[in-house]
Amino acid sequence: QSALTQPASVSGSPGQSITISCTGTSSDIGAYNYVSWFQQHPGKVPRLMIYDVGNRPSGVSNRFSGSKSGNTASLTISGLQAEDEADYYCTSYTTSTIFAWVFGGGTKLTVL
Amino acid sequence: EVQLVQSGAEVKKPGESLKISCKGSGYSFTTHWIGWVRQMPGKGLEWMGIIYPGDSRTKYSPSFQDQVTMSADTSLSSAYLQWSSLKASDTAIYYCLRHDQSGSSSWYYWGQGTLVTVSS
Incomplete structure (x- = not known):
């Protein structure tokens, strides 16, 4: 089962905006609005930041936003802060196999 | 308050068997899918499979089919x-x-995660 494709790393300076892409296929991201993003700090449990492409759970800063175009979903973080430095993973519902979900490989965000 | 509490860290030898647990509380356990995710040291997240406790339906990621078994006990x-x-x-x-x-x-x-270490 192929993983979704994310850049290995992105970086930005405090206050800037960055975007992390997550590329799939017409069997997952392109077909459904079931894309989520998780943030994981070192040694911590992953945290849901975005679900259903662009919805934020309660308590997540509005600096985090999600979108989708075709087979690619994106996570944008505006007003970058030092605490945003973490690994970010996308996941999508998929019908490419009998199993329903697939992760991206993860993106390491560095705040310069 | 919804909580998922996992069993503690395990150290096992190759060839041994193991069963780890995830206890849900604060919600109707039978009506929500539970997923299992693996994270190898220094690596990313991988879906292993999902189970619906209400009827024990399971779906396994192809990479984990026949490698692990998921189950549920609604009474617990x-x-x-x-x-x-x-x-x-x-x-x-x-x-x-x-x-x-x-x-x-x-x-x-x-859940908070369960660290499994397999070493001879």
Whole structure:
């Protein structure tokens, strides 16, 4: 089962905006609005930041936003802060196999 | 308050069997899919499979089919992940997580993770 494709790393300076892409296929991201993003700090449990492409759970800063175009979903973080430095993973519902979900490989965000 | 509490860290030898648990509380355990995710040391997240405790329906990721077994005991509000013969490559943190509702990609609640170390 192929993983979704994310850049290995992105970086930005405090206050800037960055975007992390997550590329799939017409069997997952392109077909459904079931894309989520998780943030994981070192040694911590992953945290849901975005679900259903662009919805934020309660308590997540509005600096985090999600979108989708075709087979690619994106996570944008505006007003970058030092605490945003973490690994970010996308996941999508998929019908490419009998199993329903697939992760991206993860993106390491560095705040310069 | 919804909580998923996982069993503690395990140290096992290759070839041994293991069953780890994930106990849900604060919600109706039978009506939400539970997922299992593996994270090998220094690596990313991998879906292993999902189970619907209400009827024990399971779906396995192809990479984990026949490698592990998922189960659930609704009387204990617990989901389980088990191995019949561990390998060193099973060393990882294993997370359980709860699907929040049908027709959504919200997996909000996670267990704290169970570290499994397999070493001779």
